[in-house]
Amino acid sequence: MPDDITILAVHDLQLLSDSAPISAEIARGAVVGLAGLDGHGQAEFIESLSGMRAPVSGGVSLSHSEGTFPIRNYNDAAHAGLAYLPSDRKKNGIFPMLGVDDNFLLGNVEGFFTQGFPKGGWLKTAAVDASLESFRKDLSISFATPKTPIRNLSGGNQQKVLLARIMAANPQVLLLNDPTRGVDIGTRHALYAYFRRAVDELGMTIVLLSTELDELVELCDRVFVFRDHAVFEELEQNELTLNRLMQSMFGQSAPAAKQDGKPL
Amino acid sequence: MANSPKSTSAAPVLGCRAISKRFGETQALSGVSVDFRAGCVHSVLGENGSGKSTLAKAVCGILSVDEGAIVTTEGPLSSSAQAAISPRMMLSHGVAIVLQEVLVVPNRSVADNIMLGQEGLLRGRLPRDEKNDIARDILARLTDRDIPMDALAGGLPLHEQQLIVIARGFASRPRVLILDESTAPLDLADRAKLFKALKSYCAEGGCVIFVSHRMVEIIELSDHVHIMRNGHLIAELSGDEITPEHLLEHLTQEGADA
Amino acid sequence: MKSAISSLIEAKFALALFAVLATLTLFLTPGRFAPDALGTTLGLVAPLMLAAIAATPVILAGREGIDISIGPMMGLISVLVVKVLILDWGLTSPFAVIPFALILGGAIGALNGLLAVVLRIQPIVATLGTYLALAGLSTWILPAPKGPVPTWLTWLSEGGSILPLLGAAVIWAMVKRSPLHGNIMAIGGEDRAAYAAGMQVGLIRTCAYVLGGVFAGIAALSLTALLGSADAQVGPNYTLLAIAAAALGGISLAGGKGGMIGAALGAIDIFLIQNLITYMNASPFFLQIAYGLLLVVAVCMNSEVIAARLRSGKTAIGAL
């Protein structure tokens, strides 16, 4: 369940020069969904959160026990404790001819490579193998050996490796861009359970963009529905149904539903 | 929603006999047999990764199958034909595909993109005006938008590129038109107009294979729905059976088994 | 006509450079453009123009297509024309020599196409292999330069120097009137779309190699005319110059963008620089520097990244 401490704050973020600014506060331990018809700005929004895209104006900052970090670019985001899973696995995710281990280990440079000037930058093979093995069990990833090229794995297993990659750095906030696209239903439910555990047991916060509406209804505490590159409506858990989401995506808001004004 | 129970008596124009296809460790298709009939919209529904796109690519000649046979109006393709299968060969059997990815040739005009592949190799170049006229006519069936025929396709917004790509599918006057997840970038007006065009194409005897995971669209459009999971064809619904409840039932029921 | 104008606009950098260089040349060495010297001037630049034109179709056809064997191909054709056809067989008539050169060029082009398209060897590796093979073969056949060549052939580098260029222009015009040009540009721009639309992508790409070979055949004749003999060592130098001229002329190595006029203009630019530097009595090494820097500047000016940045005024992706 979300705390009342804000971990991720969005300040007057504008996705296009003529779109309405977006401000939001995301509480620690929350699962926040992003919905919208394709091309309405939710993809640009999650990319802006990750630092991969520079917004037209406004910004994002992450606050936790170690301080408040403005997110100006992808490196900032990674250092502050954000992890981003891109949507197109084949295009932006896997390194097809490289082994599962190589696809995994760049997710945690600080942990898997020696640090410091004279002897920095060398691979700690044992640490990688141990960590990969524990993720293999945790996520029940199936591959022959860590050296198996990732392109030989099924789509679901590839996605699990990519998830393990971003989890390896033990981030504070997971930004998941359509994480179950091209994944079979069994794996999909395993991933849902894993996301829940990341929140409940590891205390992570999740921002989840999804084109599968059932997924948003099942997982999220709150959903931002995007229209015209701005947040059209925020739906709380108690009003989150397939129908309501669909209506909102097509631009029909339900004013009555907004009356409770429950604080986050 | 007019699902007149279109006959299963119409002649099949394309089919598969127990086709299988494997990629590495993934069995993308296993033993799929299906007939596609003239005058009907056949939808292929399934989760992502269920094998719908592989099926589409197999019947349009992009992929060769490991086992089984593709059947055209002239009977099953011979094994040598199957080994050398290509989109060009399937086009000669009247099968055209609109791919999932919106692929335009960026530095060619809209008309060139719509008429892609309609000219010969060395002979048969269409004069520009004639080409523009034909392309404009095809596009007008799909949309009310006025897209200039001489504009470079790469500079247009994605939904207009998508319309161009769909128009390209119609340009060869195919007997079978496959649409693989081709409606995503379209807005509601374009989508409605496209569906109307698809229905009138079927009324003239064409066959549409509509691959999608959008249930609403499938219910609106289909005469037959083929449901896929993990490379298997698990159910086939026709006419009045095509309701959200039925579809969901098949999708989820089999999901529990898998 | 309209397409010629749009080709010129595509080659904007080469065109601007041409304007500057031509003005300078007119002031400093007006003799180059004097009517009675024009034939000889054209004869000097024609081999490079034709080599650049020969390099173009394969680049246009995309998928990292490039034919680096163009130079040695010119060399081998020249060697075979002089050594075998003219000296050994005594066939000196243009009606024997010209078809021989063109057919030979087309055949070597087809071989490159076979390696790159049918065997699917990366074009740069495949044509690197044929580069070495053709260059080695030429030197083996003709270790030292040999002549003479018939007078009609030497005339092609003097009074008749426009003829090889006209020949290439006629062939290209025929290609443009046929669907082949559109086909090459289409597969160069997006071959996956073309393949799914039933186009014979492999065959069209092979045609581009054959076409490049035919142009290399004309280039070889022009080169033989200029040298007045066959020299196995000269040909290979043309490869890099030809690719440079094409890049200067706005032909993207990504494929599907550019045209013959740009390539020819790029070649003329290189020649004019050469001419000016010679006129200024500067060291030939200065030419080498100017040519290298120009190439880098030209390819950067034609960069899509800069064009996009100029259009939008800012970058979309946050840099690392």
Added chain:
Amino acid sequence: MRLKKNKTMVAYLMVAAIFICGAFGVEGYISTFSIRAMLVISALLIIAASGQTMVMLIGGIDLSIPFVVGFANVAVAQLSSEGLPFAVAMLVVLVMGTAVGALNGALSSALKVHPLIVTLGTGTALLGTVLLVTKGYPTGSAPDYISDFVSIGKSFGPLPVPALVPAVAALALLLYVVETKSLFGRRLFALGANPLAAPFVRVSPLRVWMVAFGFSAFSASLTGILLLGFSGAAFADIGRHYMFQTIAAAVIGGTALSGGQGGIAGTVAGAIALTQLNTILIGLGFDQSLVQAFLGLLIVAVVAVYGRQPHLRTAI
């Protein structure tokens, strides 16, 4: 299938097979002198080709190598003849070469222009500059320690080869460890395997391209300097054969031009195989030009066996 999986192993088997052919087919092939000469020639090629390999691993190509080799050869001779201590001259040349290489990487990566054209342009300009300065008549030669380091007749401790050979072996081993066990190496392969995915694991393409092309020019400069010790007098065109030989060594060793596959281990075998073939063919009395033609066909044949590109249909 097996063959495809272990191209490096195939390359070493090829080296062994060629050696056996040579031993039986060419008189004097297994003489100490012949083997020493082949080792030295291979070692020089390995240095130059190691840079080409790194560049090819990220999907690039470096055509400036022959020019940079020539530049380093002439510049180091000229600088030392003008009174600069040779070690300082060497340092200056290596730094200049590396800087030009880094510029190649930066321009190609930042402006997304093909490195083929960029490296060709900068290479030509660099060599032109040094020739302009020396007016085409470079003076100077290498000090004895450089000549001794590379000369075929010298030995290194108990080894009957000059110090160059063990030094190159050590360099290759170091590069192998860097490629497989370092952060930079992993980033190199990731970027080559999928440049669009690399930024998402915080690989900066610009930086990697600058380092790889910088290293390529560094190794070419080093080759140029060592060649001065080998040949005695400076010569701008000395690197001419390295344009294609570096690519050929990497390709025969199993490094794909498309990036992400291969590495220095294969290139070492490729370079030795090339050198052996050259020696055998010349030993059999073939003309140098025919040897060149044969090597061209060999490259095509090797790549046709295990380096073919996937069919277009797999990209859809």
